Amino acid sequence: MILSPAERSYLYDSLSQKPPIRPGARSDHQFRPLEAKTSFLPNSNGSARIRLNDGSECMISVKSKVVVTKSVTNLIDVDIDVAGFRDDSNFVSNLKYNLTSLLITNFPSQYLKLTSKYSFKLFIDCIVISHSSYPLSLISLATYLALKTTRLPLLVSEVNDEEIEEQPTFSDDWDNAKYLDEAFEPPIFITLGVIGTNLLFDPSIEEEQVLENGLIVSFYKDNVITPISNINLATNSNNSNFKGLNQKLIIESINLCNKYCPAIIKALNTLTEQDDEGDDDHIF
Amino acid sequence: MDVTEVINITKPSRSRGYEDEDDDSDIEMLGNNHNDGEFTNNNSSIVTPGELITEDPIWMKGHGTYFIEDKTYSSVAGNVSRVNRLLSVIPIRGRYQPETGDHIVGRITEVGNKRWKVDIGAKQDAVLMLGSVNLPGGILRRKSETDELQMRNFLKEGDLLNAEVQTIFNNGIASLHTRSLKYGKLRNGMFLKVPSSLIIKSKNHAFDLPGNISCVLGVNGYIWLYKTNLNNQNNNTTNINIHNNGASPAITRLEEESSWEIYSDKNDSNITNAIRSNITRYYNIIKALSFCELGITEPRIIMGYESSLSYMNVGSLIDKDSMETICQEIINNEKMRG
Numbered sequence: 182m183i184l185s186p187a188e189r190s191y192l193y194d195s196l197s198q199k200p201p202i203r204p205g206a207r208s209d210h211q212f213r214p215l216e217a218k219t220s221f222l223p224n225s226n227g228s229a230r231i232r233l234n235d236g237s238e239c240m241i242s243v244k245s246k247v248v249v250t251k252s253v254t255n256l257i258d259v260d261i262d263v264a265g266f267r268d269d270s271n272f273v274s275n276l277k278y279n280l281t282s283l284l285i286t287n288f289p290s291q292y293l294k295l296t297s298k299y300s301f302k303l304f305i306d307c308i309v310i311s312h313s314s315y316p317l318s319l320i321s322l323a324t325y326l327a328l329k330t331t332r333l334p335l336l337v338s339e340v341n342d343e344e345i346e347e348q349p350t351f352s353d354d355w356d357n358a359k360y361l362d363e364a365f366e367p368p369i370f371i372t373l374g375v376i377g378t379n380l381l382f383d384p385s386i387e388e389e390q391v392l393e394n395g396l397i398v399s400f401y402k403d404n405v406i407t408p409i410s411n412i413n414l415a416t417n418s419n420n421s422n423f424k425g426l427n428q429k430l431i432i433e434s435i436n437l438c439n440k441y442c443p444a445i446i447k448a449l450n451t452l453t454e455q456d457d458e459g460d461d462d463h464i465f
Numbered sequence: 466m467d468v469t470e471v472i473n474i475t476k477p478s479r480s481r482g483y484e485d486e487d488d489d490s491d492i493e494m495l496g497n498n499h500n501d502g503e504f505t506n507n508n509s510s511i512v513t514p515g516e517l518i519t520e521d522p523i524w525m526k527g528h529g530t531y532f533i534e535d536k537t538y539s540s541v542a543g544n545v546s547r548v549n550r551l552l553s554v555i556p557i558r559g560r561y562q563p564e565t566g567d568h569i570v571g572r573i574t575e576v577g578n579k580r581w582k583v584d585i586g587a588k589q590d591a592v593l594m595l596g597s598v599n600l601p602g603g604i605l606r607r608k609s610e611t612d613e614l615q616m617r618n619f620l621k622e623g624d625l626l627n628a629e630v631q632t633i634f635n636n637g638i639a640s641l642h643t644r645s646l647k648y649g650k651l652r653n654g655m656f657l658k659v660p661s662s663l664i665i666k667s668k669n670h671a672f673d674l675p676g677n678i679s680c681v682l683g684v685n686g687y688i689w690l691y692k693t694n695l696n697n698q699n700n701n702t703t704n705i706n707i708h709n710n711g712a713s714p715a716i717t718r719l720e721e722e723s724s725w726e727i728y729s730d731k732n733d734s735n736i737t738n739a740i741r742s743n744i745t746r747y748y749n750i751i752k753a754l755s756f757c758e759l760g761i762t763e764p765r766i767i768m769g770y771e772s773s774l775s776y777m778n779v780g781s782l783i784d785k786d787s788m789e790t791i792c793q794e795i796i797n798n799e800k801m802r803g
Contacts, residue, residue, distance in 0.1 A: 183623035185572070186730035187652040194732075195741050202738065204655060205752070206745035206779035212472040214784050232477070234756065234783070382471075444471040452474050 182418055184390050193391045193422065197377035204387055210441045212383045215322070217449075219330040219456045226303075227331030231323040235385075238310040239319045241327040243303055247349060250300040256293045257284050258302065261320065263309040272416065276317055279370065279397065280307075280324065283408070287368045287401050292361045296342045299349050301333055313386040314372075315414045317397060321370035322449065328367040329453050332358040366446055368401035373434050374414065375426060380434050382441070389414040393424040396434050400442040405435045473784050512539040512554060519552065527553025561586045561661035561685040563639035567630045568670040570651070570683035571641070573620050579613055581620055583628070586661060586685045589638045593620075597631060597642035599649070601725040619728045625651040627671070627681045627689065647671060651681070653732050654691025655744055659755040661686035665762050672763050675770060676743040682761065688751060690744045692736055746770065746779050753788035759795065768795045 184192070195202040201209055213233050222228035227243035248256075259281040266273050284305070293301040305324060309316050334351040335358060342349075352358075374384035375394040384392060395414035399406050411426050512518060515538055522535040529541040530552060539545075543556040563569070563585065574590055575582035582590040595608045595616060620626065628641040628648050643649050664684050671681045673693050681689040750769035754761050772794040773782060781787055 183572075185624045185651070187650070187732055188625065188656055190730075191652075191654060191732050191736070194736070198738060198741070202741045202745060203780075204657075204745060204748060205783045206742065206749055207783065208470070208778075208780050210471055211780055214473040214475070216477045216785075217474050218477055234785075441471045444468045448468050448472045448474045451468075452476070455476065 182386060182390060184387070184418075189391055192387060193376070196374075196381065196388060196391065197379060199379070201376070201379045201381060203381065204385065209379060210382045210437060212445070213385065217323070217326055217452055219326050219453055226333060227327045227329075229323045229326035229330065231319060231326065233313075233319070235313055237312045237314070237316065237319060239312070239316060239323045240308045240310065241320075241323045242306045243327045243331045244306070245301045245303055245331075245333055247295065247299055248302045249298055250294070251298075253300075253302060255285050256290050256300055256302050257281070257288055257305065259284060259305045259307070261307045261309070263316065264311060276320065279317060279408075279410075280305075280320060283321075283368050283370065283399055284324075287399075287406065289362075289365065292365065295336055295349050296338075296340050296347075298342055303328075303331070314384060314389055315395070315412075315416070317370050318372045318383060321368075322445075325367045325369050325446075325449055326453060328361065329365070329449070330456070331361055333361070334358050366402065366450075368399055368406065369442070369445070371398045371400060371438055371442060371445075372396070372414065373398060373437075375430055376422075378427075378430070380430060380437055382437075384414060390418055391415075391422055393422050394426045396426075396431070398434055398438045400438055400446075403439075403443060403446075405438045405442075409435070469784075475785060510545045511543070511557075512545055513542050514540055518545060518554070523550065524552040525550050527551045529554030529556060556662075558660060558662055560588050563587050563591065563630045563633055563685070565630050565632055567666075567684040568627065568681070569630060569641070569685045570625065570627045570656075570681055570687035570689050571685070572687075573622050573624045573626070576616055576621060579608075581616070583626070583641060585639065585641075585683075586658070586687060587639060589636075591630070591639040591641050593626075593628065593641045593643070597640070597644060599644060599727065601728060620650065624730075625656060625689065627651060627683065649727050650729075651689045651691065652729070653694075653736060654689055655748060657688050657690070657748055657751060659686045659688060659751060659761060663755055663758065663761050665760045667762065669763070674747060674763075674767060676746075677740055678743050678747055680747065680763075680766065682763070690747050690751075692733065692740050692744075742779060746773055746782070749773070749779060749782040750791065753782065753791045754795075756785075756788045757792035759792055765795055765799075768798050772798070 215231055215233060217229060217231040219229045220227065221230065222242050225242040226245045228241060230240045232238045259277060261273055261277045262268065263273050293303065295301060307320055309320065336349055337352050338347055338350040372383060373396040374381040374388055374392040375396060376392050381388060392414055395412045397410045397412055399408060409431065413423050518530065518537045518539055520536050524537055526532045526537055529539060529543060530537050531540050537552060539554045541554050541556040543554045546553050546555050569585050571583035571585040571591060573581050574584045579595045581593040583593050585591045595612060598619060626643060626649060628643045631640045631642040633639050664682060664686055666684055670684060673679045677693045679691055679693045747766065747770060750766060750773055751761060754765060754769060759765065769791055772791055776782055776787065
């Protein structure tokens, strides 16, 4: 997306005001409204779908498989498919790397442990059907919802199989399936735009074009965690504003995320609870 | 802290309440009078792609239809329209179809040989010939090779302009012109896009709105919101005075006003925060109208602006509920005024 010089300077000036005047009049810490739905794929252990008003949409499916714990390097596998991008493109592999490493390092693997020999392995498949701004936080919020509603079949065989050679067997009744853990809140990514001394949550595509820098902050268990990385959010454009990052802003971004991210987690949790209760089949 | 201040996540919902009451009146009116039993689908004039419209071979097939063995089918989703013996389907959605005389907003995509390519949201990019723009200084002469060489100084890739569709070539490409002072490069504001089907053609597509904001409502669904240029109005009056005194140095305003400034990329230096927030307010209102699939017109934008004034925080206007409330208010308002 290319903006004209006049648009660019207008937008830059508006966003560097204190407080910033964003195109949709959002406040600096306000996300764009989302629509989401969970547990709608009958063949998946967990699924979620999240959509923005502008048509950006992302769908996640979580599937599980019983593996011999020793035979695999990690118990989570993430695959991302972005419409319009090759699977081996930098864009997709960066998204995939970010999400995979965040989940592998922060996922409590004891939830997946079945017996001393066997574990569940989770396959998280993600399709970005359409996107305008950088889709990482959208994907990560959808992953949160999918993991939060992932149900795994109940193990009925013996847990301790060190002496006896036994294959794990599961309850036939899907109603007995268990959530990963009620208290488990998967880690999420938040994208922030840096412009002047302002930090903007969830920048839209127009805003991305004039940002001086971008930050990806990860958040887990009520705290900002590493990695915190910076990125040029304006892909395929002539962003001439891109600059270095003031370290004070990194500290500020951590403070802001610590302040506002609990609200995001809360909103996501409320949604999963609502989806549990209501059995309306509106998925679109 | 309120969660909705940070993020608003809702479940997808299928129906929106107001649709049942007022199912976009603009479309309804076109459709209802065709249901005279000749058509196979006599309960509704809305057809979907592949739907049989009529088996009667007497009809001539127009746009949006195809013909197999004397039967006419629809090739698009839209309303059946019948003019004498010509049967066509007007698509509900779709790309903008340029027509001569349309006031449109476009973005330069390419600078080529004596012409610019302009993205206007149609199937093909439009062309703007070098001969169809004003030269800086308003000099009236044939464009020379020097002009050709400095075409990028006039307009370059990414630049936004408003223009009028001059002609449509037989291959469907639109040719534009900016030979008027109201056309040309756009500055001092913000761009947004809505589906072109929502723009209702009217006499005037550029107007001033309350709050010192002006708007170019391109027929192609590209919209430009900007600060009202007060100088323009003042200049008008002074010019008239000069003319009255008989001491006018210029023959037309064109010569006075179209110096290099008309191709400048610099915004006004005095765009206040109040103006900027007014622009975002209009931005949100137009987005709301488009979300609710209401036709976008000047009176509706103004009504939306008035009813949005009750929202102190303009940022809350991006929520689905507030957008629907605003649209509902606009519809009620229109009903009251008749």
